[in-house]
Amino acid sequence: MTDSKTKKEERMDINTLLGDYLVEKPEPIIGAKTIQIFLIREILDYTALRTEDTKELNTVATPLSINSKEQISRVAFFASKQKAVESRELERMLRTAVEKQGGIENDKLELGDNNNEKKVKKIKQCYLKDKLCMECPRCVLYGATALSQEANIKHRIEYSTAFSLLPWDDIEETITFNAINDKNIMTGQALGSRYVVKPATIFPSIVTLKSVSREELILTIKTLLSAKSYGAETRIGGDIRNHIVGIAAGWEEIITPLEFTLELYDKKINIEDKTSLEIEQTVVAILRDYLQYTANPDKIKILDDKKEEGNGANTGNVQENGGQEIVDELKTVIDEARNQQLGSDFLYKIYKDVQKFRETQS
């Protein structure tokens, strides 16, 4: 690796790319710093996205695409059904990481030594929905309501309903289920229908972060990448993979998930055949189009491929192409989050940040 390459790779990290839109530590007063994470939620198994007793899929009428007024039905993947899974995923990840540092004993956790300073943090049990500890990074990011006189915590992560890329009738399937009684080999009353979304369905989606720290951005990306099971009846389906296809930062949100879906529909031709880089470029192009509506376009950063003159080798997020180095900014951020160890230093900082947050509130 050349010296110039080393410098370039050093220069490109979360702080340099998104530092202007991150806070040093979470604060109770929420500012305008906004990060939108653009996802393609890819259905890998039959998935039941429903809330009603009828067990039918949730649907909503929308135009076919951004340029077509034809009204069609799309499957609605409610915000609450995304948020519940990811909030619990983050909680599981934190609990496991904390336990790996020594486990919780008498509500206390030792997070190891740093420069001979013993790091000890008190960790409370925390779970949805009626025992939120209000002292962990999940509670501070996702918000929590106090049961007594304590101050509440306002969420700083925003979810929105995701709309299927394709119309409802292209992606819906009705599966008949039957449960056989071993004794008489009869189904009896255990016979019915499951209304599900077929595998390979795509839900464009956006998760928005407000005034978050670098550590919270990392935890969110890790959560989105590791959450895998959504919807009802997850014992027999509901597998989903989240692909992060774009990140934009600014003092406001640029685009809504409904617009994102309708825009992508117009460009859906061969979307399955496109490389991740091509999809990312499509997303960047869509976002640039929406800058015309923003109040502060000069304050918006869309992660893109950065082309620079160079002579480095093809490593990491830097590829050489005809004498030009192409630095994939999105991959840089995702890889940094993915490679971040949830070790004692990281955990100590985020729990300490929460402690300061609560002290500010009290």
Next chain:
Amino acid sequence: MSDILDKINLSEHNIQTFYGCLFLHDFLWFSSSEISRISTTIPVIHNYALTYAINQFSYAIYQGNTPRYFEDLEKFSCYSTPARSFASRRESIMYNAIDDLRQTPGRDTDKYNSPKYGFKTVLVPEFASRFEKENPIAFKFYLFTFNGFIPPSVVRLGKKNIPARIYWEQIQSSTAQFSPDEKSPSHPVNPLDVNGEITGGIISKIPPHSFYRYASIKNDWFIEQKKDKSEKHIIQIPKRILQRMGLTNGS
């Protein structure tokens, strides 16, 4: 001063006026009324909710149970009229929140302030391009901005902070005129914003207090601007804006 004025130039006071057409891009839920675990949303948006949303302001720390609308609104960079939609559609949705420990929506004996199981009537998402912003599904309203504030075009609304797109159009006429005669503003009216007299109207019941979906008002200030062949913008100047300019009474 106000006794001799019958015209006010808002731009001289660094106030701009915008016409907003808002489209819900997700299911909007707030509780206009709640009976037996069925919470209902009606297709109107209170001007305080809109003003908070456009200012992108919400409390993270809050002591007490009394809202601080008047203190907050003083500090904001804009002030909105209420909004209404003529054709917004509604739908009923069941909700449940699962307790991790018991894997149930919770026991009725639980007294925690978290949702368990119930129904909510919500307004459904609607999309229109900027070329169709006059669509009757749009929530239409007016916004007064201060000191060059440019309003964002994606805002979050309701109990679940759903995203909404607003297409803005600046009202070129910045002159408000006093009218002793009755006028019907082309927007809903918060009675607390009226400086003159309300002579009639239709009331929408919505927290924190009701407002007029349609109102007839006399002895108040209005901006009028032609909209198209048959319509025009008739914007009642809220009392708060008059106070900001040092005017509180009519001619």
